[in-house]
Amino acid sequence: VRKAITSGQITDEVDAVVQPKRQVRADALRNEDAVLEAAKAIFVTAGVEAPVREIAARAGVGLGTLYRRFPKRSDLVAAVFRREVDGCAAEATALATQLPPGEALATWLRRYMQFIATKRGLAAALHSGDPAYNSLPDYFQANFVPALKSLLDKAVADGKVRPGIVPYDLLRAIGNLSAASGEDGLEHSQRMVDLLIDGLKFGAAATAEKTTA
Amino acid sequence: VRKAITSGQITDEVDAVVQPKRQVRADALRNEDAVLEAAKAIFVTAGVEAPVREIAARAGVGLGTLYRRFPKRSDLVAAVFRREVDGCAAEATALATQLPPGEALATWLRRYMQFIATKRGLAAALHSGDPAYNSLPDYFQANFVPALKSLLDKAVADGKVRPGIVPYDLLRAIGNLSAASGEDGLEHSQRMVDLLIDGLKFGAAATAEKTTA
Numbered sequence: 001v002r003k004a005i006t007s008g009q010i011t012d013e014v015d016a017v018v019q020p021k022r023q024v025r026a027d028a029l030r031n032e033d034a035v036l037e038a039a040k041a042i043f044v045t046a047g048v049e050a051p052v053r054e055i056a057a058r059a060g061v062g063l064g065t066l067y068r069r070f071p072k073r074s075d076l077v078a079a080v081f082r083r084e085v086d087g088c089a090a091e092a093t094a095l096a097t098q099l100p101p102g103e104a105l106a107t108w109l110r111r112y113m114q115f116i117a118t119k120r121g122l123a124a125a126l127h128s129g130d131p132a133y134n135s136l137p138d139y140f141q142a143n144f145v146p147a148l149k150s151l152l153d154k155a156v157a158d159g160k161v162r163p164g165i166v167p168y169d170l171l172r173a174i175g176n177l178s179a180a181s182g183e184d185g186l187e188h189s190q191r192m193v194d195l196l197i198d199g200l201k202f203g204a205a206a207t208a209e210k211t212t213a
Numbered sequence: 214v215r216k217a218i219t220s221g222q223i224t225d226e227v228d229a230v231v232q233p234k235r236q237v238r239a240d241a242l243r244n245e246d247a248v249l250e251a252a253k254a255i256f257v258t259a260g261v262e263a264p265v266r267e268i269a270a271r272a273g274v275g276l277g278t279l280y281r282r283f284p285k286r287s288d289l290v291a292a293v294f295r296r297e298v299d300g301c302a303a304e305a306t307a308l309a310t311q312l313p314p315g316e317a318l319a320t321w322l323r324r325y326m327q328f329i330a331t332k333r334g335l336a337a338a339l340h341s342g343d344p345a346y347n348s349l350p351d352y353f354q355a356n357f358v359p360a361l362k363s364l365l366d367k368a369v370a371d372g373k374v375r376p377g378i379v380p381y382d383l384l385r386a387i388g389n390l391s392a393a394s395g396e397d398g399l400e401h402s403q404r405m406v407d408l409l410i411d412g413l414k415f416g417a418a419a420t421a422e423k424t425t426a
Contacts, residue, residue: 173405176389192386192409199412 028069032079034059035066039080044118048077048125074132077125081136085143088115092147102160105151106197109174112144113193116178117186144171155200162203170196241282245292247272248279252293257331261290261338287345290338294349298356301328305360315373318364319410322387325357326406329391330399357384368413375416383409 038059042050052073056066070076091111095104126133148167155161173196180188251272255263265286269279283289304324308317339346361380368374386409393401 169401169404172393172401173390173408176392176405177386179389179392180385188382188385191382192389195386195409195412196405197412198415199408199410202411202415 031059031061031065032069035061035069035076036080036083039076040084043077043080043122048073048122052076072130072132074125074128074130077122078132078136081119081122081126082139084115084119085140088112089143089147092151096151096154100160101151101154101158102201105155105161105200108148108151109170109193109197110190112148112171113174113178113189116175117189120178141168141171156204160204161200165200244272244274244278245282248274248282248289249293249296252289253297256290256293256335261286261335265289285343285345287338287341287343290335291345291349294332294335294339295352297328297332298353301325302356302360305364309364309367313373314364314367314371315414318368318374318413321361321364322383322406322410323403325361325384326387326391326402329388330402333391354381354384369417373417374413378413 035055039055042055042058046054052066053063055076056063059066066076070079088111092104092108095108095111098104099107126136145167148171152161152165152167152170156163156165174193177192177196178189180186180192182188248268252268255268255271259267265279266276268289269276272279279289283292301324305317305321308321308324311317312320339349358380361384365374365378365380365383369376369378387406390405390409391402393399393405395401
């Protein structure tokens with residue numbers, strides 16, 4: 001008993017179903033973003049074990065809304081982490097449009113070091129074995145490796161950095177250098193990341209010298 | 214009831230007491246060295262919890278002799294560590310006489326990285342809180358900082374490295390870079406230490422360019 005329908009009817013029917021869904025989806029995204037922003041701020045001051053009630057209150061959403069989207073605390077922690085990875089990776093694109101290639105690379109590597117240095121507490125949670133965190137290392141690499149590769153390629157093309165540097169090698173080195181403890185740990189890490197950046201430039205200078213000699 | 218004695222008498226009496234002691238001391242040193250050499254080799258293959266009996270057997274000394282000198286396992290572990298620090302620091306002096314300043318510095322930094330990379334198991338023991346290990350961080354710094362400073366100063370004087378590098382900064386950075394895990398961890402650490410070394414040279418090259426310009 002199927003009825004012949006015109007394409008106009010289909011469109012109307014689809015609209016009737018999709019339109020409210022879009023609205024719901026927009027609200028949900030707005031709520032989700034508010035929760036993630038609130039959670040990020042509260043995790044920094046109170047750690048990733050901070051009361052979920054506080055996060056919901058700060059975000060201006062009900063506790064039910066928060067739990068519907070993030071049933072477990074680890075879901076929320078993982079989402080905050082992914083959002084911050086997105087933000088840091090996006091900065092690579094922004095810097096590439098604002099600075100000369102060599103400076104964009106150096107600035108982003110320092111920014112990345114800050115990112116890592118402020119994630120020490122989170123890193124401990126990530127190694128807890130909770131399945132919500134399983135995909136994060138891949139997410140991390142899938143975003144940061146292309147971001148850094150793009151900056152490196154531009155700096156190499158501009159003659160500011162030697163070719164042949166493996167992006168993941170640098171990310172890993174900065175991660176290890178950021179593990180410096182003590183009250184001067186961050187300043188030490190910054191100096192040593194700057195020294196690594198100089199190392200990247202050294203090869204380029206040598207190549208340039210050879211070329212002009 | 215004190216008797217007047219001549220200086221010749223004193224000398225004879227001192228000799229009579231000291232001579233056998235010297236012999237005992239020489240034997241003790243030889244035994245100690247054999248024990249430390251054996252312990253070092255056995256710790257590498259079997260870890261620092263290896264049976265003391267095996268160490269004594271390999272050193273060719275009695276178990277009593279070993280325990281008299283090293284009452285606790287931690288005394289033995291600490292002594293092996295100090296001896297290896299001595300050896301690695303002494304290589305700095307040797308390299309300075311064999312290679313040009315820049316190469317001596319680079320070679321020793323790579324050697325130091327190997328030293329650290331092979332001490333991961335030992336490092337865990339050192340952080341166990343055993344009082345026998347309390348003095349080791351100081352011993353480590355008291356030997357390595359002057360060893361590296363001497364190599365750095367010579368390389369700076371030779372125009373191969375920029376001035377102003379803090380030796381302890383470099384030791385610390387190499388320590389952190391050596392923490393890379395995974396089966397390619399050592400190769401990764403080597404590449405990144407080489408990049409740091411290039412960073413040291415970069416500043417010098419820039420200075421040299423400015424000077425000659």
